[in-house]
Amino acid sequence: MKHLKDLDPSASPLDYYGAELRRMRDEAKLSQPQLGSIIFCTGSLVGQIETAKKVPTRDFSERADAALGGNGHFSRLVGLVLRSQLPTWFQPYAEMEAKATYISSFQPQLVYGLLQTEEYARAVLGARGKDGLHAKVAARMERQRILHREHPPVIWVILSEAVLHQEIGGREVMRNQLSHLLSLRDLPSVQLQVLPFEAGAHTGLMGEFTVLRFADDPDILYTEDFVQGHMTANPDAIREGTLRYDHLQAAALSVEQSAALIARIMEERYGEPEADGRTVA
Incomplete structure (x- = not known):
């Protein structure tokens, strides 16, 4: 000790x-x-x-x-x-994320970290074990403070429809997570679109990516594999990431249509909560 x-x-x-x-x-x-x-x-x-x-x-x-x-x-x-408490490889990105003025992110599997509820984050971060889980969740929630700054970054997130169907943490956790996504409409700096299954083949098939823009510094493209994340300010990479994101935005549902789809899936798939905390279809 x-x-x-x-x-x-x-x-x-x-x-x-x-x-x-x-x-x-x-x-x-x-x-x-x-x-x-x-x-x-x-x-x-x-x-x-x-x-x-x-x-x-x-x-x-x-x-x-x-x-x-x-x-x-x-x-x-x-x-x-x-x-x-964030992974060492992720800390440089978190520092850049906190400085960005505009964040564009495509997420095919999970809700973007800045938009996760505490319970959803706990389920995601605890998938490989519970060691240090409290600190990991607290660190993820701390990142979200940028949403409520006096001058928050503009955050535009595109989620694959699969994210809404992938049950993380159980039905109640998912219902609360989708409800949280809908509540973010109250933040003018946050915009959310859903890429529907009907979109078919799209420019995000290679995986998640995020573009960070800054007031006085070069843009950064961030990607992750199953081991760690990668940041680059290479102009060609930024151009390619931006073009792919533009195509995804064009294929995605509008902000209003996306909210309607989230609400429908929340009700049909995860049901209304009962008084004892269970959910019913």
Whole structure:
């Protein structure tokens, strides 16, 4: 077990967060159980975070700031901590995603990460095992904060109709996910289209891809295989990705037609929830 004297604040954002929490708690002359009672958690959880055994949430960080007079210190740090929980190969993309002004993404198998519910993300990320799942889900939810910034990026996503039929996490999880997609119509910066089965052969058959555009930097094309992701700013690749995306947009249903299809599949395939949480057709 990692002891406080062994904690190296420079080892990682998580270690630095833990060291800062310990330092400020000591300065406030509070024990771990005392701080826990103030911020509505256990002293054990405080200790696990101080020793980098547990990843803090944004809610925990905001409460810690309020209790310790952090002036937003932990709320700022937690973003770095959660980003560090993303796969190493994915972190550069997440940094670019957060800076983009326009995001265009085609997804043939899964709901785009920025549009996933917490339960759907947990099912996706837990498919290969539960180790570190809490931190992985928290990191994915943290990425979604860009949707609610004062000046969010414009996000235009095309989903294959197959995404709506692929049952991830069970019927209730899928119903809630599709309901969430419909609720995103309230965000003017988010647009969603569905590529119907009737489209047949299309320019996205090679797999998912995303184009990021920036105010002052070159565009980036991002693709993934089953091992890791790949980013490129090669002009030829960007041109090809943009052309393929334009063709997909032309073949996809309109935004309004897409919403109608999502609503229909939600009702017909995943049913209405019953009072006990089950679903009925």
